[in-house]
Amino acid sequence: MKWTRGTRNDDVVDVRGKTARGGAATKVGVGGIGVALIVLLISRLTGVDVSNVVSSEGTGQAGGQPNPSGQPSHGTGPDPFADLIEQIKDVMKHVQDTWTTVFDQQVAGTPYRRAVLKIFEDGIETKCGYATSDIGPFYCPGDEYAYIDLRFYKTLDKLGGPGDFAQMYVLAHEIGHHVQTILGAQATIKRANPRETDNQRSVRQELQADCYAGIWANAARDRLEAGDLQEALAAAKSIGDDSLQRRGGGTVNPESFSHGTSEQRMKWFRRGFETGQLTACDTATQPI
Template identity: 40%
Template sequence: MRWGDLRRSGNIEDRRGMGGGGGGGFRGGGLGIGGLIIVGLLAWATGIDPRIILGGLEMVQGNNPGMTQQEGKQGAPSDESGQFVSAVLGSTEDVWQQIFQQNGQSYRAPRLVLFENATPSACGLGQAAMGPFYCPPDQRVYLDTGFFKEMERRFNAAGDFAAAYVVAHEVGHHVQNLMGIMERVQQERQRVSRTQSNELSVRTELQADCFAGVWAHHAKTSLEPGDIEEAINAATAIGDDKIQKQTQGTVVPDSFTHGSSAQRVRWFKTGFESGQVKSCNTFAAQSL
């Protein structure tokens, strides 16, 4: 990915080096993308439910007033990983601002918080082991950049565009939040069975994958040969079926909350090939 020439976003809050914050845990949600790497491989051995694998905190309910927010350094960091994240975030801002404007709407960019080990959020205490996550109440994406190394080491999901796909997926949840989708899904999940709730979660996550593909379509000038393959490899590595097969030896489709490898790849490619938000209506799709 040719990210060196991309505009750097100033919507970065760097809390690295500040230490973790407070007690308490996440309210009503699950694990972020890193959960599949740090927790997923251990979950079944310890009896912990690892169903939420990617972006689980996107489905969190309400605020957590007990957590004291920290204020980190504002603006694009000077280190390479911080510059990379700032560049990718800036690209998502430019793409989504244009898309929203074309539809007569205004795009409010999320704040992206860089942290190490742990940090407070409006959703509770975010921890590195939970991986990147989006918190709807404070409209922030939380990311420990060390997660990118874990992706490469544990799941062979290497490459800068694989990392960019992760950021774009979390921003995709922010887009869902702005569109009112996440609130409606959460309300519906509280009224239905566990199996139906899991299906709604799958459709939400696959839509975020599709939105990541829409961003990639509009960011084509920054792509290099092999970039899309990196994203597809990452999406394949974190499918529910593949994780379940690795962790428990069997696959239980009714417990999926993020989609199979094939589904994740399909919806990312759908967004990438069309470049249109309307192509990402996973909730209306008869077949995922």
């Protein structure tokens, strides 16, 4: 995709190397309330421990293995993520500018408020509890931050979602969860589907975040290059629950789905992309 170097964006904060693992983890209590809070309150891209899904293929620290030194992964050498972070700053500005416009045009009475993207490594303290990289990128409604360890992208690559537009789709999906927080989507979905399980409602929520990522992609049409849309669709496909379960070596168990099948994730991303309309992303009442 096309992007511009040197974009200033205060909504992207790089805290790599500043997030010591040990102290924070013991404060929250691993396995205690911290983990419970995380399970309940954060929205993740995949809903599985992505490091487990690909660990058999030797991706090393792609899923965010502990960094024992506590030092930034780039040490004292050049930062391998410098270019990527430049791109993220530019694209995330566009993602959130897009939502400001969409809210102005399509949401009566509610302005968009910007989220912050925190780039961390290994683990980080959030208002949803202490989180490690193993769970993949996520959004915490408590602090309205999206979080990513950029080494996740190596995992996404292995899962079948390579390319820069795929990487940006991931961020747009997390901001989709932020849009849901502003609009109260979780309550809407619950009201509309009182008899469904938490997992079933989670699928509706995740598919809506994919649709919202598509709304951004629609607004980014003039930035797309050949193959970009396919990259995003491939990424959506690669992290479908059925694909991940198959990949993890287990049987496919629809009752445990939390994010939707590959087919569903592609369908809803495409729907957002083709319409650019919030109303087209109504996963609360429409068949998914």
